[in-house]
C-alpha cells in the first residue's frame with residue numbers, strides 16, 4: 001500500500017453556484033386599452049439581468065422601451081407573463097431601495113435644493129436628517145456638484161440636473177439602475193460626461209439598463225438589446241459584435 005504522501009493529489013474543484021439573476025422576465029406582455037383598441041407595448045419578452053450587466057436598450061420611438069423598463073422595475077405589472085427578482089425580491093415583490101430610476105425629463109422635486117433632492121431617498125429609507133445630508137453631500141462631491149448643493153432645480157443646467165438625478169439614484173446603493181433616455185435632452189459632450197459620471201460611480205456589481213437613441217452612448221455599454229414593435233428582437237454582447 002503506497003504511503004499517503006505518495007498518493008496523487010486529488011483536486012476538488014467544486015463549481016461555484018451560479019449567482020441568481022437580479023431580474024428574470026418570462027414571456028412578458030403589456031397591453032393597454034386605448035379608445036377601445038388594444039395597444040401591445042411589450043410583447044412576449046423573456047430576459048435576464050445579472051449583476052454587473054451594462055445594457056443599452058435601443059429601438060425606435062414607440063417600440064416599448066419605457067414600458068419594458070417600468071415592468072422590470074416594478075412600476076407596472078404585465079398583462080401576462082411574469083417578472084421576478086430572484087436576488088432582489090421578497091417572494092413576488094421587489095424589496096424597497098434595490099432599484100433606482102433615472103428619467104429623461106427633469107425629475108427633480110422643484111422646491112427642494114440639489115442636496116435635499118439627493119437626501120430624500122435616504123430620509124424615506126429611515127436615515128436621520130443629519131446622516132442623510134452628510135451622505136448626500138458626499139455623493140454631490142463625488143459627482144463634482146457640491147458647489148451647487150443649495151441650488152434649486154430651476155437654477156441648474158440640464159446636464160447638472162441630470163447629474164443630481166444620477167446622485168439621487170445612486171445614493172441608496174441600488175443593485176439595479178433603470179435609466180430611461182437620461183441623456184435624451186443633452187448635447188453629445190454633456191451626454192458623454194453624464195455617462196462617464198454614471199459608469200464611474202456605479203458599483204461594479206450593480207446592473208445598468210439604459211434606454212437610449214444615441215449610438216455613442218450605446219457604444220459605451222457591454223450589451224445591446226434591440227426592441228421592435230414591443231418585441232426584443234436581438235441581444236448582442238460587445239465581444240460577439242467584435243468577433
Ligand SMILES: Nc1ncnc2c1ncn2[C@@H]1O[C@H](COP(=O)(O)OP(=O)(O)OP(=O)(O)O)[C@@H](O)[C@H]1O
Nearest residue numbers: 032034039041059060061062063064065066067068
Ligand atoms: N399608459 C399607456 N397607455 C396607453 N398606451 C401606452 C401607455 N404607455 C405606452 N403606451 C403605448 O405603448 C407603445 C410603447 O410606448 P413606450 O413609451 O414604451 O415606447 P418607447 O420605445 O419608450 O418610446 P420613446 O422612445 O418615444 O420614449 C406606444 O404605442 C405607446 O403609445
